[in-house]
Amino acid sequence: MFPLDQWYVAAFAWELTDKPLARTLLNQPVVLFRAGGQAAALADRCCHRHAPLSCGTVETPGIRCGYHGLLFNATGECVEIPGQANIPKTACVRAYPVEERNHIVWIWMGNSLPTRPAPEHPWHDDPAYAFKGDVYHYKAPYQLIHDNLLDLSHLGYVHVKTIGGNAKIHVNAEMAVTKGPDWVKVVRHMKDSQPPPTYLEAWPFEGRIDRWQEIEFKVTYFLIWTGGMDAGSGDLADPARPGFHMRGFHGITPETETTSFYFWTISSNRNPARPDMVETIHKASAFTFDEDRTIIEAQHANMERFGEAPMVGILVDAAPNRARKIVERLTES
Template identity: 45%
Template sequence: MFVLNRWYVAGWSSEVSDRPLARTLLNEPVVLFRTEDGRAVALEDRCCHRNLPLSHGHVEGNCIACGYHGMVYEPGGRCVKVPGQDVIPSGACVRSFPLVERDQVVWIWPGNPDQADSSLVPLYPIHGDAKWAHRCDHYVIKGNHELINDNLIDLSHVGYVHGRTIGGTPEAHSVANIKVERTDDGVIVRRWMPDSVPPPTYVRAVGFAGRIDRWMEITFLPGLIRIYIGANDVGQGLDEVGHMDRLGIRIFNGITPETEGTTHYFWSAAHNFKVDQPEVTEAFHGEIAATFEEDRIVVEAQQERFTQFPGRKTVFIKSDAGGVHARRVIAALLASEAQASHSNAESVA
């Protein structure tokens, strides 16, 4: 059901501590904790004795102890202690997941651990860059992850769903100059909106007095969507790299399926203005959060309809181009994983 041989966001670094954290990731119950050494660990969240979630237990040094009968597991998932007996039963272990911690993000590899190459972890240096300020956030959305991809890749909805916040005029969005670049493992959508009305959020941020030139670049990879946004007064210069932007926004969107119908949404919104004023960061985060709340309502209502009436006919429109390609990327990865697992089964037989 899910592409498994990828790095997905398991949580923010700040969430992982010596208090075990339970989280279902790609249909798998996971306990996240930080060892005495400071290392983040992810284990299958159940004791192999009587199935109590290990997240009910406590961290003991570099291990975790079950809260029922005290069985102790090391970071690799092997049981290393059973109180009251000297011999550890053979097969007493739980699954351990490869983790990489980078850019304030804890990345998990839910697939075959042999393929967990840490050089494949997506980079996000903005989280550590002093020119940007941000806050991290996390929700669970009651919708399939592909509905969230659709939503973020096709920003033509901004004028309709976010009219009162970041929207601006709907027409500006639907007639935006859009280029969709398809890559092997993703999509890049670029939108230019010259000479448009600045949305209220932008005005509050940097005080635009008149119309603006505005750009967005959305880079989709399965599990992560980066949205880079820039704006400047009309005619004052604008480039894709953002050097000349009076207003710059960088949004990290970690999209990790929880179950088929629910999805973890890990996001941060970094801004390039007033970065030394925490109250500005807080207020800006709150404004973006309000727009994501508008998206959540849409995605959850869609999910409900898709669940209730699975077979109903739908049509595609022009602005779906990016989203459709993203679905193809995921479908191709799923097919390739199914193929690989089939070949493995054959070579074993």
């Protein structure tokens, strides 16, 4: 049901504290914790009597089961059985490869070892940027979130109050879709448009602006680079364009076939005239993503209510359809 040989977001670094974190990822119950400061993930089932390890405690060198006290290290090996010197070789639980990079904890869910390092997201550690984010739980399948993020024509309808603005400018925006074997990229330019409410709160724009939206689908996450500059002040096609830049990170990890986790952050370049812009952007983004969740969960509930029925395709489905083809191929392989 899911592409397995992939790095998925399991958590943000700040979620791993001195307590175990239980999370079902791709139908697999996992316990996340820190062993000697390093992020680790084990199957959330003790090999003794199958109690959830997430009910235990984080201890050196790993996690102790809260039922009879077996202690496991980060590789899933049992290193202590209270009251017993001999530890059977079979006393172990599955360990998942984990990499923590730029405040993101990635997990490899495949049955084979990782074939590449986990992705980087340098803006989380770039002093020119500040970021904040959150984890949302969705009562909807992950691919409905993919569809939503790849089709920004919904901005003018779902997000009128925040990042949207006039629906017509979105529907008529210049758009280019490119693709590779495991990515899809949508670039949209909206010249000489009215800045939407969130942009005005976050950045001291003078008047009308030239806006860009660059959305990259990378199977388990999206990079969404949006922003705007005073109209005519730079070249929209130049990545070094001036103005207000928002670098969105969106990790979409299935929990089950019908539920998902949505890990998001927005990194924005700093403007001394708006010292609290990170908070402003976070609040507006949280509100925006709530709007998405509301419509997507309603859509999913309705799909369940009506059952299988053909859908009518329209032009804005081009990029979402490409992403679906990639997921289909990776799920089969």
